[in-house]
Amino acid sequence: MGQYRDADNTSLTPAVPARAKEQTNEEPHMTSVAEAPAQDTLTAVLELVDRRREEFNTNRFVPKDVIAAFKAAGIYRAATPRQFGGDALPPAEFLRKIELISTVDASSGWVASFGSALVYLAALPVDTQAELYKDGPDLAFAGGLFPVQKAELRNGAFHVKGTWKFASGCKGADLLGVGIAGGESAAGKPRTALLRPDQVTIQDNWDVIGLHGTGSHDLIVDGVDVDQDWTFIRGGEPMIDEPLYHYPTIAYAAQVLAVVNLGVGRAALDYATQIGAGRTGITGAPKLADRAYYRIELAKAEALLRSARAFFYEITEETYATVVATGRATDAQKALLRLASTHVAKVGAQAVNTAYSLSGTAAxxxxxxxxxxxxxSAVVTQHAFLGDGMYDGTGSVLMGQPPLIPGFI
Structure with missing residues (x-):
């Protein structure tokens, strides 16, 4: 395999730990990934994903030994607070890693993207967080928030029971969360209850057209009492005073999903460029690169994808700089983050469609x-965080009107 590079041709040299906190015996070759020098761990992960993506697609989940490789590359400490040994990476730095993984396999990028989900856990009591990270900062967290279920509070614990959907990465997770009603003090926001994997049944029902390897199965909990200190309000006030946890939480959740389509779009255009330069049509017609329409449409798609990408990272870096300087993002910045996420998801899918249409019968x-x-790419655009309503919400905020979408900012 060739050297992997960021989509703007900048080589990525991740500053990550050289070992994984969790080892398994499922794949003996994973030891070499976990023990690789820090600068090589992400490249090793990309090569691993490239070799095994068909396995993920067939089995419909990313297995634990690959999750261990993600840990070795720093993916699952990227949103762990520094006070607990994590990296608490600036969002743009993490997003570039997910984009790069997604150029190799979208499902792997999607699962890895939930390394960002630990930002939610910053709303837990500090003592609970200390307990979570007592064995190290590398924690794979997955969950199903919807449909939010009612849970009775009994003697300081919520009685949790029900079924939840779309728990991406649940089969490789160290910790699972499910959505319950937030209560009167939650201002309409849902609460998440944390559970050990052995307290949850995974219903293997992820039968969809794409993103097969994400393993976004249903979670079933049959009556478990969860101490109130092991629950948090999604998007609630953080208990950790580090810049990452003051970055807009829900907007970040949309970004880590949307960036998958930046990677997929990049992969599709690179493939179309490669085959266009060398393949002759089956009818004996000139090779694709010799056809004006092919060159023109490919160039247009390249411009659109790079422009969307520039907007996406520009507003990400601007917002984070504001958070570092002032402690909070403006409403306009929150709205633009949501807009940029929806835009890159759609433009990435459009790039794939362009490559497909240009490639003719072979595709x-x-x-x-x-x-x-x-x-x-089609599945990414269907996520609720990335729908057309985000355009309406952003337009409302930019014109000084309250958005109609709950929790938009």
Whole structure:
């Protein structure tokens, strides 16, 4: 495999720990990933994902030994507070890692993106967080928030029971969360109850057109009492005073999903460029690179993807700088983060569609990489955080009107 680079051709050299906190015996070759020098761990992960993505697709989840490799690359300490040994990375730095993984496999990028979900846990009592991270900062957290279920509070514990959907990465998680009603003090926001994997049944029902490897199965809990200190309000006030935890939480959750399509779009355009330069049509027509329409449409798609990407990272870095300087983002910045996320998700999918349309008959075969890119990118755009309503919400905020979408800012 060639050297992996960021989509703007900047080489990524992640400052990450050289070991994983969790080792498994599922894949003996993973030891070499966990023990690789820090600067090589992300490259090792990309090569691993490239070798095994069909396995993830077939089995419909990313297994624990690969999660251990993600840990070695710093993915699951990227949002752990520094006071507990984590990296608490600036959002743009983490997002670039997820974009890069997604150029190799969208499902792996999607699962890795939930390394950011530890920002939610900053709303837990500090003592609870200390207990969570007592064995180290590398923690894989997954959950199903919806449908939010009622949970009775009994003697300081919530009685949790029900079924929750879309728990991406649940089979490889160290910790699971489910959504329960927030209560009177939650200002309408849902609460998440934390559970050990052995307290939850995973219903294997992720049967979809794309992002097969995300393992976004249902979670079933059959009556478990969860101490109130092991629950948090989603998007609630952080108990950790570090810049990352004052960055807009819900907007960040949208960003880490949207950036997957930046990676998929990049992979599709790179593939179209590669085959265009060398393949002759089956009818004997000139090779694709010799056809003006192919060159023109490919160039347009390149401009659109790079422009969307520039906006996405520009507003990310601007907002984080504001948070570092003042402690909070403006409402306009929060809205623009939501807008940029929706935009890159759609433009990434559009880039894939352009590559597919230009590639002709060859692209209709299951073995063609564009088939995978087409299905994966279509699923990303269907996420509730990335729908067309985000345009309306942003427009409202920019014009000084309250958005109609609950929790938009």
């Amino acid at each position: 209709i075969y299951d073995g063609n990489p564009l088939q995978r890119h087409l299905r994966d």
